[in-house]
Amino acid sequence: MAVTEQDIQESKRVYKEKYGFADPDQAIYKAPKGLDPDRVIEISQMKNEPEWMLEFRLKSLEIFNKKPMPKWGADLSKIPFDDLSYFVRTTEKQGTTWEDVPEYIKDTFDKLGIPEAERKFLAGVSAQYESEVVYHSIQKDLEAKGVIFLSTEEGLEQHPELFRQYFGTVIPSADNKFAAMNGAFWSGGSFVYVPPGVQVTIPLQAYFRINAEQMGQFERTLIIVDEGAYVHYVEGCTAPVYSTDSFHSGVIEIIVKKNARCRYTTIQNWSTNVYNLVTQRSAVYAGGVMEWVDANLGSNITMKYPSVYLMEPGAKGDILSIAYAGDGQVLDAGGKAIHVAPNTSSKIISKSISQHGGRTSFRGLLKIYKGAEKSKSAMRCDALILDEASRSDTYPTIEIEEEQVSLGHEAVVSRIGEDQLFYLMSRGLGESEAAGMIVSGFIEPIVKELPMEYAVEMNRLIQLQMDKAVG
Amino acid sequence: MATEQPFFHIEDLHVEIEENEILRGVDLSVKRGEIHAIMGPNGSGKSTLAHTLMGHPSYEATAGQVLFDGEDILEREPNDRAKLGIFLAFQYPLAIPGVSTLNFLRTSLKAVKQKEISAREFRKHLLEKMDMLKIGREFAGRYLNDGFSGGEKKRMEILQMAVLEPKLAVLDEIDSGLDIDAIRAVGEGISSIMHPEMSIVIITHYPRILHFVKPDYVHIMVDGKIRQSGGFELAEELEAKGYDVLLDEVMVASSET
Ligand SMILES: Nc1ncnc2c1ncn2[C@@H]1O[C@H](COP(=O)(O)OP(=O)(O)OP(=O)(O)O)[C@@H](O)[C@H]1O
Ligand SMILES: [Mg+2]
Numbered sequence: 155m156a157v158t159e160q161d162i163q164e165s166k167r168v169y170k171e172k173y174g175f176a177d178p179d180q181a182i183y184k185a186p187k188g189l190d191p192d193r194v195i196e197i198s199q200m201k202n203e204p205e206w207m208l209e210f211r212l213k214s215l216e217i218f219n220k221k222p223m224p225k226w227g228a229d230l231s232k233i234p235f236d237d238l239s240y241f242v243r244t245t246e247k248q249g250t251t252w253e254d255v256p257e258y259i260k261d262t263f264d265k266l267g268i269p270e271a272e273r274k275f276l277a278g279v280s281a282q283y284e285s286e287v288v289y290h291s292i293q294k295d296l297e298a299k300g301v302i303f304l305s306t307e308e309g310l311e312q313h314p315e316l317f318r319q320y321f322g323t324v325i326p327s328a329d330n331k332f333a334a335m336n337g338a339f340w341s342g343g344s345f346v347y348v349p350p351g352v353q354v355t356i357p358l359q360a361y362f363r364i365n366a367e368q369m370g371q372f373e374r375t376l377i378i379v380d381e382g383a384y385v386h387y388v389e390g391c392t393a394p395v396y397s398t399d400s401f402h403s404g405v406i407e408i409i410v411k412k413n414a415r416c417r418y419t420t421i422q423n424w425s426t427n428v429y430n431l432v433t434q435r436s437a438v439y440a441g442g443v444m445e446w447v448d449a450n451l452g453s454n455i456t457m458k459y460p461s462v463y464l465m466e467p468g469a470k471g472d473i474l475s476i477a478y479a480g481d482g483q484v485l486d487a488g489g490k491a492i493h494v495a496p497n498t499s500s501k502i503i504s505k506s507i508s509q510h511g512g513r514t515s516f517r518g519l520l521k522i523y524k525g526a527e528k529s530k531s532a533m534r535c536d537a538l539i540l541d542e543a544s545r546s547d548t549y550p551t552i553e554i555e556e557e558q559v560s561l562g563h564e565a566v567v568s569r570i571g572e573d574q575l576f577y578l579m580s581r582g583l584g585e586s587e588a589a590g591m592i593v594s595g596f597i598e599p600i601v602k603e604l605p606m607e608y609a610v611e612m613n614r615l616i617q618l619q620m621d622k623a624v625g
Numbered sequence: 626m627a628t629e630q631p632f633f634h635i636e637d638l639h640v641e642i643e644e645n646e647i648l649r650g651v652d653l654s655v656k657r658g659e660i661h662a663i664m665g666p667n668g669s670g671k672s673t674l675a676h677t678l679m680g681h682p683s684y685e686a687t688a689g690q691v692l693f694d695g696e697d698i699l700e701r702e703p704n705d706r707a708k709l710g711i712f713l714a715f716q717y718p719l720a721i722p723g724v725s726t727l728n729f730l731r732t733s734l735k736a737v738k739q740k741e742i743s744a745r746e747f748r749k750h751l752l753e754k755m756d757m758l759k760i761g762r763e764f765a766g767r768y769l770n771d772g773f774s775g776g777e778k779k780r781m782e783i784l785q786m787a788v789l790e791p792k793l794a795v796l797d798e799i800d801s802g803l804d805i806d807a808i809r810a811v812g813e814g815i816s817s818i819m820h821p822e823m824s825i826v827i828i829t830h831y832p833r834i835l836h837f838v839k840p841d842y843v844h845i846m847v848d849g850k851i852r853q854s855g856g857f858e859l860a861e862e863l864e865a866k867g868y869d870v871l872l873d874e875v876m877v878a879s880s881e882t
Binding site: 571572573574576577578579580581582583584585587588591592594595596597598599 | 676679680681682683702703704706707708712713715718719721722723724729732733734735736737768785789
């Protein structure tokens with residue numbers, strides 16, 4: 155399949171129309187550009203934070219400055235750190251009804267279909283615009299059962315002890331350069347607590363929107379699922395198309411207690427001028443289950459490896475990811491499973507698609523510590539490359555300190571075959587429809603894990619790409 | 626047997642794959658309601674003919690024509706040919722992991738018939754055909770040909786033919802890899818789908834399937850050309866003598882005249 159400039163432009167036009175529109179910049183406060191410690195102090199003051207948080211931020215900034223840029227993975231040398239604004243406020247007050255939200259922002263979320271999804275199939279919604287959450291809601295009956303779903307700032311303010319007990323424990327700022335950066339500049343994100351035994355059967359959703367040009371967004375999310383409880387948290391994101399770059403660096407910490415279960419689903423659809431460097435990690439205790447479902451469609455560069463730390467016997471972690479890279483995109487994704495206790499099990503399954511010169515990399519880490527005997531793990535990555543200009547690589551790392559374990563590892567790279575296309579076309583399908591069917595089938599094992607509404611959206615996004623991809 | 630003009634007509638067809646000439650002047654005329662069998666040694670070009678008729682992009686027709694309902698279809702895309710009513714049962718059907726047989730066939734039927742068909746209506750249609758062909762209903766939900774046995778794949782090809790209701794079906798070794806009972810089931814399935822307006826070109830190495838799908842004509846292809854044509858008895862003669870002897874006789878006969 156040949157790639158033409160026209161195909162590429164067309165697929166970009168579709169994004170721009172649906173998600174890539176911009177509102178005029180109407181921020182009420184925009185921090186001066188750059189990484190000055192004064193900016194950190196200012197953010198902390200504007201949020202009326204306790205002293206310990208300011209200290210945490212300043213310490214994190216120090217770590218960020220000390221740590222070198224990672225030398226592996228995608229090329230990060232062009233991130234314009236000095237040109238970015240690290241904090242943008244758009245409203246003084248967070249809304250709990252959409253009427254409370256500035257009209258132009260509400261319009262944006264309307265266009266993105268958030269209030270509609272909220273009415274139809276969500277238990278709660280948090281909408282972040284630039285640096286802060288501008289709207290959040292949760293169903294009354296869940297609130298009555300003690301479920302907490304707030305912005306991270308509100309979590310800190312309203313539940314200071316619970317917050318402090320867990321914040322920064324799963325991902326300390328020293329973990330990596332961008333976790334440190336998030337520690338210094340964090341703003342927005344969600345604080346979720348589900349009390350013992352409570353089942354939140356329909357998803358909570360957070361949506362992140364960057365509107366301003368050249369900004370850094372630093373969502374910070376903390377989710378605690380208490381014993382025997384269940385929650386499914388979904389996050390989505392988009393941004394306008396600009397010729398300058400923006401930056402998103404999230405930190406997501408999850409604690410899954412004994413016999414609890416958490417599913418965290420991401421549908422990342424940033425415009426292709428956003429750097430997306432995210433640290434997501436979960437600590438899972440006895441009999442608990444953590445499931446990451448990670449779909450990366452957008453961004454310029456993504457580096458993101460959701461992780462599970464299996465801390466106690468019987469803990470289980472599944473990491474399912476899809477990456478779909480087009481023109482100019484480098485999506486470096488995968489997952490990490492760290493087995494600390496015996497009888498723990500993990501699965502890392504990744505499917506990637508590259509087209510129009512896009513590049514996907516799978517990076518998987520499996521580590522079984524001494525003492526984690528009888529643990530089981532399987533790692534599998536499949537890559538589908540749609541044209542000659544595109545590329546896919548796999549970088550699995552396996553470190554085992556224990557003998558009695560069961561392991562599987564498999565990697566398969568394939569291209570859409572002429573014969574497969576011919577077979578489908580001989581049954582009446584046009585070439586792009588045939589290719590779309592092969593791609594949907596390829597990611598089906600992961601898409602079927604998404605709630606129905608997202609699965610439909612996902613397949614639609616992919617068919618949109620395909621229609622333009624096959625000439 | 627039909628008597629009207631051939632609605633499917635191949636004339637002096639030459640085909641190359643990567644600049645190697647494989648078909649060297651094939652002629653074949655098929656009328657509505659007729660069944661033609663093509664036999665021939667391995668590598669003689671039977672699948673090449675089948676793929677060319679369906680429009681495989683690697684097969685280049687360098688001379689000749691293929692008329693379907695009076696129109697030369699050689700320039701048409703495979704999906705357009707499917708819409709005209711041509712169907713190819715593949716010698717080696719491909720798997721499409723992640724796509725259920727049901728979804729695939731519904732998309733396919735919509736494309737071929739060029740009209741909407743509700744999920745409920747289609748399900749009914751499909752299950753009827755599955756029952757008729759004695760194919761377990763669980764296959765509807767399985768991913769198309771993914772992990773199917775050789776025989777199961779062949780039966781799915783016949784199911785697809787039953788659902789799509791083509792005017793011309795080209796069946797490339799639909800009987801290979803089938804056990805004896807399965808040959809009967811597939812053979813009977815094909816004849817139950819066959820009707821007076823439909824034509825079949827069946828490619829095979831063995832006469833067994835032809836007892837169920839009784840050909841009006843049998844053709845023998847050797848080295849990219851049809852060298853000998855006859856009735857059903859030709860298939861049996863072939864089975865008794867083998868290609869070498871039979872073709873030697875043909876050569877002798879033709880040099881004597
Ligand atoms: N890509 C190719 N390049 C060169 N030769 C090819 C190519 N594909 C097929 N051929 C040759 O074309 C010839 C005809 O092949 P074809 O598959 O049509 O034979 P067939 O009659 O169907 O044989 P069988 O009975 O074994 O199925 C063979 O000699 C084969 O090797
Ligand atoms: Mg063949």
